[in-house]
Amino acid sequence: MGRNMALPLLLALAALVASLPSGSVATAGTAGAFDSWLSANQKDFAINQALYAKKAVGDTGSTIDESLSKAEDNKTTYVVDPKGGGDYKTITAAIDAIPEGNTGRVILDLKPGEYREKIFLNLSKPYVTFKSDPKNPAIIAWSDTAATLGKDGKPVGTVGSTTCAIESDYFVAYGVVFKNDAPLAKPGAKGGQAVALRTFGTKQAFYNCTIDGGQDTLYDHKGLHYFKDCVIKGSVDFIFGFGRSLYENCRIVSIVKEIAVLTAQQRTKTIEGAIESGFSFKNCSIMSEGGGDIYLGRAWGDSSRVIYAYTEMSKEVVPVGWDGWNIKQPESSGIYYGEFKCSGPGSDARKRVGWAVDLTEAQAKPFIGTHYIFGDSWILPPPTGNSPPSKKGSSGGAPATSPASSPESADSASSPESADSAASPKSASSASSPKSAYSAASKTKKKEL
Ligand SMILES: *[C@@H]1O[C@H](CO)[C@@H](O)[C@H](O)[C@H]1NC(C)=O
Ligand SMILES: *[C@@H]1O[C@H](CO)[C@@H](O)[C@H](O)[C@H]1NC(C)=O
Ligand SMILES: *[C@@H]1O[C@H](CO)[C@@H](O)[C@H](O)[C@H]1NC(C)=O
Numbered sequence: 001m002g003r004n005m006a007l008p009l010l011l012a013l014a015a016l017v018a019s020l021p022s023g024s025v026a027t028a029g030t031a032g033a034f035d036s037w038l039s040a041n042q043k044d045f046a047i048n049q050a051l052y053a054k055k056a057v058g059d060t061g062s063t064i065d066e067s068l069s070k071a072e073d074n075k076t077t078y079v080v081d082p083k084g085g086g087d088y089k090t091i092t093a094a095i096d097a098i099p100e101g102n103t104g105r106v107i108l109d110l111k112p113g114e115y116r117e118k119i120f121l122n123l124s125k126p127y128v129t130f131k132s133d134p135k136n137p138a139i140i141a142w143s144d145t146a147a148t149l150g151k152d153g154k155p156v157g158t159v160g161s162t163t164c165a166i167e168s169d170y171f172v173a174y175g176v177v178f179k180n181d182a183p184l185a186k187p188g189a190k191g192g193q194a195v196a197l198r199t200f201g202t203k204q205a206f207y208n209c210t211i212d213g214g215q216d217t218l219y220d221h222k223g224l225h226y227f228k229d230c231v232i233k234g235s236v237d238f239i240f241g242f243g244r245s246l247y248e249n250c251r252i253v254s255i256v257k258e259i260a261v262l263t264a265q266q267r268t269k270t271i272e273g274a275i276e277s278g279f280s281f282k283n284c285s286i287m288s289e290g291g292g293d294i295y296l297g298r299a300w301g302d303s304s305r306v307i308y309a310y311t312e313m314s315k316e317v318v319p320v321g322w323d324g325w326n327i328k329q330p331e332s333s334g335i336y337y338g339e340f341k342c343s344g345p346g347s348d349a350r351k352r353v354g355w356a357v358d359l360t361e362a363q364a365k366p367f368i369g370t371h372y373i374f375g376d377s378w379i380l381p382p383p384t385g386n387s388p389p390s391k392k393g394s395s396g397g398a399p400a401t402s403p404a405s406s407p408e409s410a411d412s413a414s415s416p417e418s419a420d421s422a423a424s425p426k427s428a429s430s431a432s433s434p435k436s437a438y439s440a441a442s443k444t445k446k447k448e449l
């Protein structure tokens with residue numbers, strides 16, 4: 001599925017800046033197709049609810065996956081200290097020491113400091129935790145861009161640019177800073193993609209982490225992911241991929257004075273499994289450090305799906321909100337962009353593109369809780385306490401961690417909204433043209449892997 005291909009993001013952002021829509025133009029949308037798409041999403045949720053319930057109960061009353069439960073019963077700590085005081089000086093050396101086909105939780109206790117390393121965690125090593133202290137964090141930094149030449153003399157591409165690639169399941173990070181500190185590329189410059197973190201395994205959780213970069217910061221590539229209390233910084237398409245992810249209580253920060261695009265979600269009918277994906281932001285805040293305009297997302301995939309709920313949006317969020325990129329008819333291609341009870345000056349939904357939706361309670365429900373990522377079976381509380389003894393001491397013995405304070409049920413997710421106050425998809429008259437200057441300018445650009 002293209003993990004080895006290059007990703008030239010041919011984004012002529014300068015053209016975009018020059019052609020920003022100055023006002024919104026109303027056009028009629030194809031409401032019929034859109035409505036049926038909405039109801040298909042809800043139907044899907046109803047069908048899956050039985051499945052959610054089953055997963056929540058589990059076969060033995062235990063709610064977490066059996067393999068995970070076993071791993072939590074068998075914990076080992078490796079102390080990593082760049083100053084030399086631990087079992088290992090580099091994260092890479094510690095990872096190398098984890099057995100292939102690992103079955104126990106291995107906690108890398110990362111002492112504060114900068115780890116100048118490019119990290120790859122193979123899928124053969126699940127149940128790994130990177131544990132740091134958010135107040136005095138481990139900073140993992142590297143500075144490759146897509147244009148950096150690899151060992152074979154060819155550009156590493158977007159996938160290869162990442163500072164840290166996590167491909168294994170049941171990964172947890174707490175209080176870690178993942179950084180790509182390549183000089184910020186000119187907006188949309190070819191080869192300027194500089195990924196800080198790429199998450200490819202499933203059932204991964206990130207707590208109090210900072211993911212810091214510019215263009216294409218967080219490659220939320222594939223799998224079920226939970227980001228809680230994190231800060232994510234970037235410029236263009238800085239959260240992208242076809243992960244099925246919940247971002248809760250996160251701060252999403254644009255660092256540019258030109259245009260920032262928060263998401264390029266790649267849900268599509270043409271990659272196996274990708275149709276299950278989508279990014280859900282709950283109780284997040286969107287802000288700008290650079291002062292440039294912010295788009296909530298643009299459609300990398302034909303069925304790109306992004307939801308913002310209870311999210312505070314600063315004034316830089318443009319009124320149209322979203323962009324269809326090179327999707328010719330966003331209103332009927334399967335794109336699902338929605339907002340629910342957001343606040344702040346950038347949250348005014350009246351001028352949003354006509355194919356974005358002001359969600360009702362029922363429409364928002366499937367997305368605004370850990371049930372969206374089947375969290376009951378795998379989300380554990382952040383590893384804030386003392387770690388079990390280092391591997392040089394005795395290992396294991398810690399009791400199985402119980403699941404996180406039970407992920408909220410769909411109906412506790414928010415207070416009910418009365419049917420009549422529930423907004424339905426915006427009427428065509430309040431919609432601005434999806435053919436904004438923005439999408440026109442980006443028509444020929446393609447994000448390829
Ligand atoms: C505990 O985990 C280690 C590391 O993966 C593994 O070698 C060992 O077999 C596990 N022990 C048990 C009792 O499962
Ligand atoms: C991951 O580990 C497996 C098993 O050791 C190995 O065959 C494979 O080459 C590794 N993948 C990468 C990308 O290093
Ligand atoms: C983790 O983040 C949350 C939300 O920002 C904060 O309340 C909490 O104090 C943080 N934890 C630590 C140890 O900093």
Ligand SMILES: *[C@@H]1O[C@H](CO)[C@@H](O)[C@H](O)[C@H]1NC(C)=O
Nearest residue numbers: 229248249250251283284285
């Ligand atoms: C919303 O997020 C903020 C941190 O950004 C946190 O302090 C607050 O408790 C969260 N509220 C809810 C209801 O989770």
